[in-house]
Amino acid sequence: MGKAFRDRASFFKVMMGDFKTSLRIPTPFKKRLRGKLRSKSVLRSARGGIWHVAMRGSDRDGWFFQRGWEAFVADHAVAVGDFLVFVFDGDIGFDVKIYGKNGCEKEAVVSPKKDPSETLVQCLPANPNRPSTATAERRKQFIFGKTSSGTFQATRRPSIKVERESVLEAASSTKFIYPHFIATCRKSRRSYMTIPMALVREFGLTGKQLVILRDPVGSSWPVRIASWRSGRMVFATGWSDFYKGNCLEDGDVCVFEFVQNASLIHVHIFRAKEVAAEMDQKPGECLLLDKKRMSDDDKRNVVQITSSFKSGHSNFIACWRKSRSHFMTVPSYLAREHKLKMKKQTILHDPCGKSWQVKIRERADGRVVLATGWHEFSKGNHLKEGDTCVFEFIRGGNAIQVHIYRKDESNTTAGNGLKEEINDQKQTLNCSLTLLS
């Protein structure tokens, strides 16, 4: 067990009176840390999310958590009589533990607030010129793809359950200040955790032997970094202690946030069971292809779509590119699920209702692609670089409804009631295309 909660500056507050809009910081605490506290601070809850709060006030009238505090209160259902412990991390903010009136620690009620404009953008693509880093993220997307049957069918991962998609989404949607990577815990990896090569290169980890992992409750865990013969770098000795000490389970998602130039790594934990319970009523979401290759605009565009697009059918999203002008790869598990290899051809329905016959080809490496006919579909629907297509398998997979989200149109709606506008976008698009034709 590493450095514990009690070893850092901290204070506690019992929630009384008008605590929902602002919270007074004890004056002695403020004086003690004079110069160390920032006007913009962050609160980290035990479940791993981050809330940004502004610190306002004066030495005469006292200092308060204000803007942003209200959201923290709401997200954690903080109530009168709750007991909160704030532990200063010595840098940017506080780790917060919340105890209810029954004396037990409370869990967060909802996921940290999402900001579609920033989601996905802060995950570190260490070197955008290297396709391999995109591959890593891309693979995660495929691994967590959803089928209409609600289970995953990746060949090598037959037992993965649907909650993993949710917990990964919750982790991906949370804002983090520093470069970070996201990894799913598995029993088979309880004794080590692979570090993406992008981060290894970015932080020069090859020369490092020890890092400190800080868990959500503020405990520090020294973990050795091992370099394997394959070139892979992993959290080795010490990781299993962290795994057990934080009661990690198969499917839980950890976000490793590299602070202080990677000598200290904050680990945010998203428990699969908890997130799955929250997401129970959330219908199937889309599978996104190779988001790391996208521009920031495209990412924002797609995030808006994924947050608004709901379907009971299996589906996937792809950004249109010149390299995909002649064929479009279908994720392998969806191809298997709908037996596309046997079908040889399928029907694409565009947003105008027009049908396009497209041949299905199996490439030598086993990949299934939309081939002859796809190019005509692209031209006929005026697809351009950056446009986003959602492929929804309908009629038992015998046809595919293609929803098109124009890059230009999406950009113009950014920031203004996005969800409602995106929901209406299909209709707008249908009208504009009807006019064009």
Added chain:
DNA sequence: TGTAATCGAGACGAGATAGA
């Protein structure tokens, strides 16, 4: 224009090995 082959990189499961 359309299709196929190849490459590179990393995730992952399974199994081997080392050590307590």
Added chain:
DNA sequence: TCTATCTCGTCTCGATTACA
């Protein structure tokens, strides 16, 4: 014997290149 650590082979994809 059990657990931790390490290695290997398989799988996946987009990009690139070659060819018809």
